[in-house]
Amino acid sequence: GDSVTQMEGPVTLSEEAFLTINCTYTATGYPSLFWYVQYPGEGLQLLLKATKADDKGSNKGFEATYRKETTSFHLEKGSVQVSDSAVYFCALGDMGGTASKLTFGTGTRLQVTL
Amino acid sequence: DAGVIQSPRHEVTEMGQEVTLRCKPISGHNSLFWYRQTMMRGLELLIYFNNNVPIDDSGMPEDRFSAKMPNASFSTLKIQPSEPRDSAVYFCASRPPLGTQYFGPGTRLTVL
Numbered sequence: 524g525d526s527v528t529q530m531e532g533p534v535t536l537s538e539e540a541f542l543t544i545n546c547t548y549t550a551t552g553y554p555s556l557f558w559y560v561q562y563p564g565e566g567l568q569l570l571l572k573a574t575k576a577d578d579k580g581s582n583k584g585f586e587a588t589y590r591k592e593t594t595s596f597h598l599e600k601g602s603v604q605v606s607d608s609a610v611y612f613c614a615l616g617d618m619g620g621t622a623s624k625l626t627f628g629t630g631t632r633l634q635v636t637l
Numbered sequence: 638d639a640g641v642i643q644s645p646r647h648e649v650t651e652m653g654q655e656v657t658l659r660c661k662p663i664s665g666h667n668s669l670f671w672y673r674q675t676m677m678r679g680l681e682l683l684i685y686f687n688n689n690v691p692i693d694d695s696g697m698p699e700d701r702f703s704a705k706m707p708n709a710s711f712s713t714l715k716i717q718p719s720e721p722r723d724s725a726v727y728f729c730a731s732r733p734p735l736g737t738q739y740f741g742p743g744t745r746l747t748v749l
Contacts (some may be wrong), residue, residue: 557737566641566728566740567680612680623668624693625738629679 525550529613529628536603536635544598544631546587546613554615556580556589556596557625561610570598570611603635639663641741643729649747655717658744661710662731670738671704671714672728680728686712719748 530545555574559567571580576591585600613628642661670685684694686706706712730738
């Protein structure tokens with residue numbers, strides 16, 4: 524079945540450091556890929572998405588590129604802020620952009636310090 | 638747009654009691670999802686509906702759990718009887734016909 528593997532956290536970085544959170548997936552067909560973010564005490568929010576190979580999703584300084592050859596969708600940000608502290612979830616959907624069901628990774632907690 | 642609305646936000650109950658969690662999806666969304674989040678198991682999909690019809694309930698842990706969607710603007714997740722191991726944060730999410738899922742703020746359930 525479909526699965527998503529994320530790097531384990533927590534990831535602790537100083538403000539303005541470069542961030543990479545690794546995500547790889549196993550799926551049949553051509554899933555859409557997503558990154559969601561969960562701030563403390565809140566629900567998950569869509570951060571970015573990519574619907575086909577070589578697509579790059581971006582939002583709020585975060586980027587991720589859909590790499591079919593390496594089955595990866597790593598999240599990057601050039602300069603993190605304290606306000607980026609949250610849990611980040613990689614997910615894949617079983618249909619194109621509509622993604623009727625999502626399979627989530629276990630989440631990676633990011634803590635950014637001054 | 639009010640977003641996905643869940644109630645209550647917090648629920649504390651005793652083992653054996655019935656618990657009902659409620660969700661109002663975003664207007665115009667035709668799919669609704671119930672998730673459970675725990676430290677041990679992460680985020681699990683329990684059940685999802687499309688046009689008010691349950692499509693996949695394979696994630697529902699056991700017969701103590703049931704979910705309904707009587708109309709396009711309301712869904713419930715019921716646990717009867719509740720057990721301490723049901724303690725978790727329960728999320729509802731909805732999705733429009735062409736689009737991505739939007740999550741509610743969650744209900745934190747504690748079963749004593």
